[in-house]
Amino acid sequence: xxxxxxxxxxxxxxxxxxxxxxxxxxxxxxxxxxxxxxxxxxxxxxxxxxxxxxxxxxxxxxxxxxxxxxxxxxxxxxxxxxxxxxxxxxxxxxxxxxxxxxxxxxxxxxxxxxxxxxxxxxxxxxxxxxxxxxxxxxxxxxxxxxxxxxxxxxxxxxxxxxxxxxxxxxxxxxxxxxxxxxxxxxxxxxxxxxxxxxxxxxxxxxxxxxxxxxxxxxxxxxxxxxxxxxxxxxxxxxxxxxxxxxxxxxxxxxxxxxxxxxxxxxxxxxxxxxxxxxxxxxxxxxxxxxxxxxxxxxxxxxxxxxxxxxxxxxxxxxxxxxxxxxxxxxxxxxxxxxxxxxx
Numbered sequence: 001x002x003x004x005x006x007x008x009x010x011x012x013x014x015x016x017x018x019x020x021x022x023x024x025x026x027x028x029x030x031x032x033x034x035x036x037x038x039x040x041x042x043x044x045x046x047x048x049x050x051x052x053x054x055x056x057x058x059x060x061x062x063x064x065x066x067x068x069x070x071x072x073x074x075x076x077x078x079x080x081x082x083x084x085x086x087x088x089x090x091x092x093x094x095x096x097x098x099x100x101x102x103x104x105x106x107x108x109x110x111x112x113x114x115x116x117x118x119x120x121x122x123x124x125x126x127x128x129x130x131x132x133x134x135x136x137x138x139x140x141x142x143x144x145x146x147x148x149x150x151x152x153x154x155x156x157x158x159x160x161x162x163x164x165x166x167x168x169x170x171x172x173x174x175x176x177x178x179x180x181x182x183x184x185x186x187x188x189x190x191x192x193x194x195x196x197x198x199x200x201x202x203x204x205x206x207x208x209x210x211x212x213x214x215x216x217x218x219x220x221x222x223x224x225x226x227x228x229x230x231x232x233x234x235x236x237x238x239x240x241x242x243x244x245x246x247x248x249x250x251x252x253x254x255x256x257x258x259x260x261x262x263x264x265x266x267x268x269x270x271x272x273x274x275x276x277x278x279x280x281x282x283x284x285x286x287x288x289x290x291x292x293x294x295x296x297x298x299x300x301x302x303x304x305x306x307x308x309x310x311x312x313x314x315x316x317x318x319x320x321x322x323x324x325x326x327x328x329x330x331x332x333x334x335x336x337x338x339x340x341x342x343x
Contacts, residue, residue: 145327
């Protein structure tokens with residue numbers, strides 16, 4: 001998404017300069033590491049300030065995805081020093097992090113978000129968190145988007161039977177593995193129906209994921225491993241239905257890619273998924289953790305391929321007309337023009 005945001009800004013005529021590559025991510029709370037990041041950030045800010053005094057400053061500071069594990073320790077201070085707007089995109093705030101071991105990092109995050117001229121959010125979940133500490137006048141929505149490629153626009157001919165199902169996802173512990181567990185449990189309820197599932201992905205839990213599907217009959221599951229972006233698009237073009245429960249998804253770029261390829265999505269109505277899949281229009285969203293409902297949605301699409309194709313056609317149109325790089329560029333231009341006018 002960071003690369004897509006830069007592409008959208010450039011498409012809108014902006015010059016994008018990555019002024020720092022200092023990474024402040026902490027996998028676990030660590031006071032000494034946070035103090036080290038603060039010292040390194042101070043030095044980095046001094047370096048940038050010296051450069052800006054010689055060559056001129058940027059017109060806007062834009063930070064992507066600050067949150068309690070990775071607060072922006074540079075941008076807000078430099079923006080204040082040089083009197084330029086400070087903008088964040090996809091910032092995340094949860095009040096529960098105000099207490100306990102993350103409180104110091106959280107305090108630094110809150111300070112920056114409160115100073116921002118604008119905090120751009122992608123999902124209602126992020127908006128709800130930010131409104132606890134940020135004036136709504138300093139919030140604005142940008143819908144999640146992708147760069148719609150020419151290869152998205154002409155799906156291959158698809159047969160109705162057997163249904164060609166596909167999943168594209170990393171294999172790791174936590175939400176990803178939970179989603180694979182739900183997917184396997186749902187498909188066990190559908191062995192009476194004609195379908196094949198292609199799984200694209202790899203990761204540290206690959207063997208555990210494969211074990212979930214070990215008892216399925218031969219020919220039902222096709223393992224592709226990790227593929228290039230072009231090869232993923234090629235596999236999507238052969239499928240009829242995209243499956244991914246989506247526990248904990250911020251929103252899910254893979255859902256956007258699948259819909260751009262003309263695939264209806266079956267997922268859970270959870271986390272940020274509703275920001276990218278329209279229930280009953282571009283796919284089917286089921287209650288969280290309801291294996292039977294997930295299986296029922298798959299069964300319905302297998303039983304009525306015409307309905308599945310209708311959803312897929314609407315999904316492709318939805319991405320093309322509302323979630324493309326061009327639309328994002330226009331929206332970002334409008335938002336940044338607004339903050340520029342504040343100076």
